[in-house]
Amino acid sequence: MSTCKQEGDEAADGETSATTHAGSSPPKGGPKKRRKLPLLVAMSRWIKGCGQVFKPDKGKREDPDSAYPVRRDVEVRNVTRFKSSRGLREKSWREAFDSEGHLFALDRVLKKIQRGGIVSSCIRGEVWEFLLGCYATDSTAEERQRIRLQRREMYQKMKDFCASMDESVGSGEVSTSPPKTEEELAEERRIIAENVKKMIAEARSVNAASSSGTPSKAGDGVGEAGERAFCTRMRQVKPVVSDMSGGSDGGSDEEGDEDEDDDEADDDAVDIKIVDKGRGTVALLERSLPISKQSLEIEHNSESEADDDDDEVLAAVGGEEEKHAMRGESTPNGVVSNRGLGLLPACRNPTSAISNGSHKVDSGKEENKCAVGSSEEEIQGQVKTEKVKEPVDVVKDERVEKWRWMLHQIGLDVLRTDRYLQFYEDKRNLARLWDTLAVYAWVDPECGYCQGMSDLMSPLVVLFKDEADAFWCFERLMRRVRENFTGNSSSLGAQRKLEHIAAILSVVDAELHNHLASLGAGTYTFAVRVLMTMFRRELSFADSLYMWEIMWAMEYNFKVSDEIARTEISVPGLPDIPASCGKGGKATNSGQGPTLRRSDTEVRRQEFLVRRKKKNVHIWRQWGLGGDYEGLGKYEKARVKAGQPSGKRSRDGDDDLSLFCVAAVLHSNRERILRHVHGMDEIVEFFNEVSGKLVVRSVLKEALILYKDYKRHQRHHRKSSRSGLIPPLKKE
Amino acid sequence: MSRKRTLLKVIILGDSGVGKTSLMNQYVNKKFSNQYKATIGADFLTKEVQVDDKLVTMQIWDTAGQERFQSLGVAFYRGADCCVLVYDVNVNKTFDSLDNWRDEFLIQASPSDPENFPFVVLGNKVDVDMGHSRVVSEKKAKAWCASKGNIPYFETSAKEDLNVDNAFQCIAKNALKNETEEEIYLPDLVDVNGQRPQKSSACEC
Numbered sequence: 001m002s003t004c005k006q007e008g009d010e011a012a013d014g015e016t017s018a019t020t021h022a023g024s025s026p027p028k029g030g031p032k033k034r035r036k037l038p039l040l041v042a043m044s045r046w047i048k049g050c051g052q053v054f055k056p057d058k059g060k061r062e063d064p065d066s067a068y069p070v071r072r073d074v075e076v077r078n079v080t081r082f083k084s085s086r087g088l089r090e091k092s093w094r095e096a097f098d099s100e101g102h103l104f105a106l107d108r109v110l111k112k113i114q115r116g117g118i119v120s121s122c123i124r125g126e127v128w129e130f131l132l133g134c135y136a137t138d139s140t141a142e143e144r145q146r147i148r149l150q151r152r153e154m155y156q157k158m159k160d161f162c163a164s165m166d167e168s169v170g171s172g173e174v175s176t177s178p179p180k181t182e183e184e185l186a187e188e189r190r191i192i193a194e195n196v197k198k199m200i201a202e203a204r205s206v207n208a209a210s211s212s213g214t215p216s217k218a219g220d221g222v223g224e225a226g227e228r229a230f231c232t233r234m235r236q237v238k239p240v241v242s243d244m245s246g247g248s249d250g251g252s253d254e255e256g257d258e259d260e261d262d263d264e265a266d267d268d269a270v271d272i273k274i275v276d277k278g279r280g281t282v283a284l285l286e287r288s289l290p291i292s293k294q295s296l297e298i299e300h301n302s303e304s305e306a307d308d309d310d311d312e313v314l315a316a317v318g319g320e321e322e323k324h325a326m327r328g329e330s331t332p333n334g335v336v337s338n339r340g341l342g343l344l345p346a347c348r349n350p351t352s353a354i355s356n357g358s359h360k361v362d363s364g365k366e367e368n369k370c371a372v373g374s375s376e377e378e379i380q381g382q383v384k385t386e387k388v389k390e391p392v393d394v395v396k397d398e399r400v401e402k403w404r405w406m407l408h409q410i411g412l413d414v415l416r417t418d419r420y421l422q423f424y425e426d427k428r429n430l431a432r433l434w435d436t437l438a439v440y441a442w443v444d445p446e447c448g449y450c451q452g453m454s455d456l457m458s459p460l461v462v463l464f465k466d467e468a469d470a471f472w473c474f475e476r477l478m479r480r481v482r483e484n485f486t487g488n489s490s491s492l493g494a495q496r497k498l499e500h501i502a503a504i505l506s507v508v509d510a511e512l513h514n515h516l517a518s519l520g521a522g523t524y525t526f527a528v529r530v531l532m533t534m535f536r537r538e539l540s541f542a543d544s545l546y547m548w549e550i551m552w553a554m555e556y557n558f559k560v561s562d563e564i565a566r567t568e569i570s571v572p573g574l575p576d577i578p579a580s581c582g583k584g585g586k587a588t589n590s591g592q593g594p595t596l597r598r599s600d601t602e603v604r605r606q607e608f609l610v611r612r613k614k615k616n617v618h619i620w621r622q623w624g625l626g627g628d629y630e631g632l633g634k635y636e637k638a639r640v641k642a643g644q645p646s647g648k649r650s651r652d653g654d655d656d657l658s659l660f661c662v663a664a665v666l667h668s669n670r671e672r673i674l675r676h677v678h679g680m681d682e683i684v685e686f687f688n689e690v691s692g693k694l695v696v697r698s699v700l701k702e703a704l705i706l707y708k709d710y711k712r713h714q715r716h717h718r719k720s721s722r723s724g725l726i727p728p729l730k731k732e
Numbered sequence: 733m734s735r736k737r738t739l740l741k742v743i744i745l746g747d748s749g750v751g752k753t754s755l756m757n758q759y760v761n762k763k764f765s766n767q768y769k770a771t772i773g774a775d776f777l778t779k780e781v782q783v784d785d786k787l788v789t790m791q792i793w794d795t796a797g798q799e800r801f802q803s804l805g806v807a808f809y810r811g812a813d814c815c816v817l818v819y820d821v822n823v824n825k826t827f828d829s830l831d832n833w834r835d836e837f838l839i840q841a842s843p844s845d846p847e848n849f850p851f852v853v854l855g856n857k858v859d860v861d862m863g864h865s866r867v868v869s870e871k872k873a874k875a876w877c878a879s880k881g882n883i884p885y886f887e888t889s890a891k892e893d894l895n896v897d898n899a900f901q902c903i904a905k906n907a908l909k910n911e912t913e914e915e916i917y918l919p920d921l922v923d924v925n926g927q928r929p930q931k932s933s934a935c936e937c
Contacts (some may be wrong), residue, residue: 074767076822174748178823178824178825183824184824210858264930409748409749409798412749412770413748415768416766416767416768416769416770417769417770419767420767449799450798450800451748451770451772451796451798451801452770452772454770457770485800487800487803488799488800488838489799489800489802489803490802490803490804492800492803492804495803520807520810521807523807525773525774525804525807525808526773526807526840528772528773528804529772529773532772533772537769537772680807680808680810681776681791684774684775684776685776688775688862
């Protein structure tokens with residue numbers, strides 16, 4: 001971003017100099033010389049100068065593709081086809097704000113974006129925040145900064161919480177390893193239980209040899225006692241257990257394979273088991289004894305130090321690190337290894353229990369009390385662990401399970417999203433993409449993660465330096481397109497949108513629609529990718545950004561935007577966040593979870609409107625400097641004109657601009673489709689081919705025309721059906 | 733004058749990330765890239781194959797693996813001649829879902845003879861970590877295939893181009909057996925009227 005900023009500054013400088021050179025009234029000569037000029041020449045020059053002033057500023061144009069450099073080793077099919085120098089530049093953007101940071105020249109900004117996108121890529125992030133409704137149009141710079149900080153803090157809290165459930169969140173790595181399935185978990189639990197059983201048996205026999213204590217419960221055949229036995233036993237445990245698992249071939253094979261693994265993997269496997277065991281112990285002890293974890297550890301240490309035998313036993317069993325983990329302390333390394341086990345670290349801290357989780361930890365208490373007869377603390381712990389293994393391990397929450405599977409999917413997709421960009425050569429950036437998607441998947445459990453979302457998130461991660469800003473922008477973006485991604489195996493939200501496309505085309509181009517329907521493509525499934533990724537796959541990276549911003553500017557309605565900016569965000573499932581989260585005292589805590597209230601109230605807005613009225617609006621507007629604004633994009637204006645309620649998107653409706661864009665792509669190629677496309681495969685092929693050659697502005701232009709057409713047809717039909725000439729129009 | 737050509741429609745199904753796109757691309761384009769994007773919706777590639785002295789055009793449909801996209805399948809499955817089920821030998825779940833993919837396909841494609849509809853199972857990514865990270869054994873996979881009516885099974889690696897050709901040859905064979913006699917007519921390259929200049933005449937020497 002820093003480089004981008006520099007580029008932007010440079011571009012802005014270039015722009016400024018360009019405009020001053022071309023724009024100032026006498027292009028050549030100093031003031032002295034000017035006096036000597038004949039009036040006519042001066043006049044002509046002045047007129048020429050004026051012409052130049054009103055000409056669009058043609059400053060140094062940024063190469064759209066170079067703003068998002070592509071890796072050298074990758075061949076990229078799509079290059080930018082977007083030719084524009086008439087879009088929004090940094091200078092015009094900065095000038096659109098007054099001294100307090102109110103965006104007063106909104107209309108001008110919208111107009112410029114609609115005309116040619118955002119030319120200076122360094123302001124893209126900021127502008128997008130406005131377009132997507134992150135901030136109200138009447139907010140001041142100060143307010144925005146406050147909200148921004150507040151949101152970043154909130155994001156951090158969410159991320160921390162996610163990290164508490166799965167350490168790979170925020171670890172700077174992209175995790176692709178799948179969580180364990182039920183059988184695998186059961187298998188592991190069995191192995192752990194076996195390990196524990198054996199260790200107890202061994203420990204007791206050692207104990208029996210050194211002191212006169214009698215084991216209360218005999219394990220399975222313990223041959224000899226001593227450290228060596230432990231060592232070997234520990235290494236043998238896995239194959240032994242896998243024999244006992246008796247049954248599926250896969251199980252035993254799996255174990256066999258694991259055993260052949262190289263050292264590292266093997267060590268990991270052991271580590272996981274031990275860590276898990278240790279955690280189980282602590283979780284239990286925390287509940288049975290009113291002491292803190294730290295004091296527990298100290299107790300552990302002193303006790304085990306006092307008992308040499310025991311310590312040796314442990315050392316023999318698992319080495320230093322494992323011993324460490326065994327005592328229940330969560331080492332940084334140890335914690336990471338619990339991913340596969342489906343064990344919630346949350347059980348370490350019962351207060352952070354998830355709202356709808358069902359934690360069955362208490363059932364362990366009684367068994368705790370029963371655990372007597374063994375003199376060593378460690379063994380006590382192990383006995384407890386063994387006995388209560390299942391209740392503790394079953395600390396499971398469906399939601400967490402589901403989310404973890406989504407993490408797996410996110411991992412798979414992050415590694416194949418826009419990898420041609422140099423930006424993603426940096427692992428940290430991949431991790432940022434992963435983290436933001438992971439947090440979103442948790443925060444919005446109904447939608448979770450669906451393929452295609454990574455394509456939408458990726459540009460935001462590229463644009464925003466701060467991950468939190470990218471996240472919140474994504475959250476706004478998802479409000480527009482969320483429906484596409486929801487669903488299950490029997491239906492996908494995008495299908496409803498596709499039905500709308502069918503409805504649109506059947507009205508504006510019935511012939512084409514009927515042709516497609518006759519090919520079995522009447523469901524428009526072939527267009528699902530375009531719709532879900534919002535043309536990301538069809539256009540070059542830079543062009544898809546142009547497409548998005550022009551679309552958003554066209555759809556812009558400041559009332560909707562401000563409303564969105566002021567809505568509260570509630571995050572169910574997040575533990576209580578201390579009130580300090582909202583520094584401006586705006587954060588409130590409703591029962592559900594923390595909420596973040598958008599700063600501005602209606603009162604402030606009214607004040608602003610009054611103040612704005614006081615300015616001599618007409619003069620401002622005359623000079624094209626804003627003042628009062630309509631705050632509507634082209635498309636929105638067309639909607640209002642067509643009688644749609646201003647400021648209200650019909651959510652069930654067919655009035656998403658993206659739908660008309662898809663329809664426009666088809667409609668503008670109608671001749672080809674009618675003539676050359678004769679099957680489902682051909683339409684897929686055609687769509688792939690055509691979409692690589694899309695020109696953003698003509699698609700959007702056509703889409704707007706189609707919308708007007710569609711509405712006109714509807715009106716006509718409505719009139720006709722009222723007069724009884726034509727049966728009412730069926731949408732599907 | 734026209735020549736009869738057979739079109740075989742093959743559908744590749746399986747969980748997300750098992751390597752469906754890679755397998756298809758390896759087979760058709762003889763290329764492997766780890767830069768493939770997640771498939772959304774469906775896409776296809778075609779390849780001419782020689783099966784028992786018969787030249788057929790194989791149309792291989794690659795589909796999205798995430799569960800949510802299953803409902804879109806019906807649009808693409810229609811008229812399939814063979815279904816390829818792919819799983820990742822390193823991830824148990826992808827194997828477990830084969831059942832679901834098979835059932836779902838039979839429901840959505842509703843072939844005329846579901847009992848004998850040809851499936852082929854591919855256990856992909858056998859190259860990963862030299863096979864150390866593998867969790868689904870060949871035995872287990874073969875047992876499953878046997879239980880579903882002796883489905884042919886191949887262990888493949890799209891990355892290393894291991895067994896991919898063999899697998900697709902078998903797929904083509906099976907598809908051809910099931911082929912619904914759907915034929916396309918392509919104009920012959922040699923135009924009788926001689927309107928199109930013949931290449932061979934241009935480079936006579």
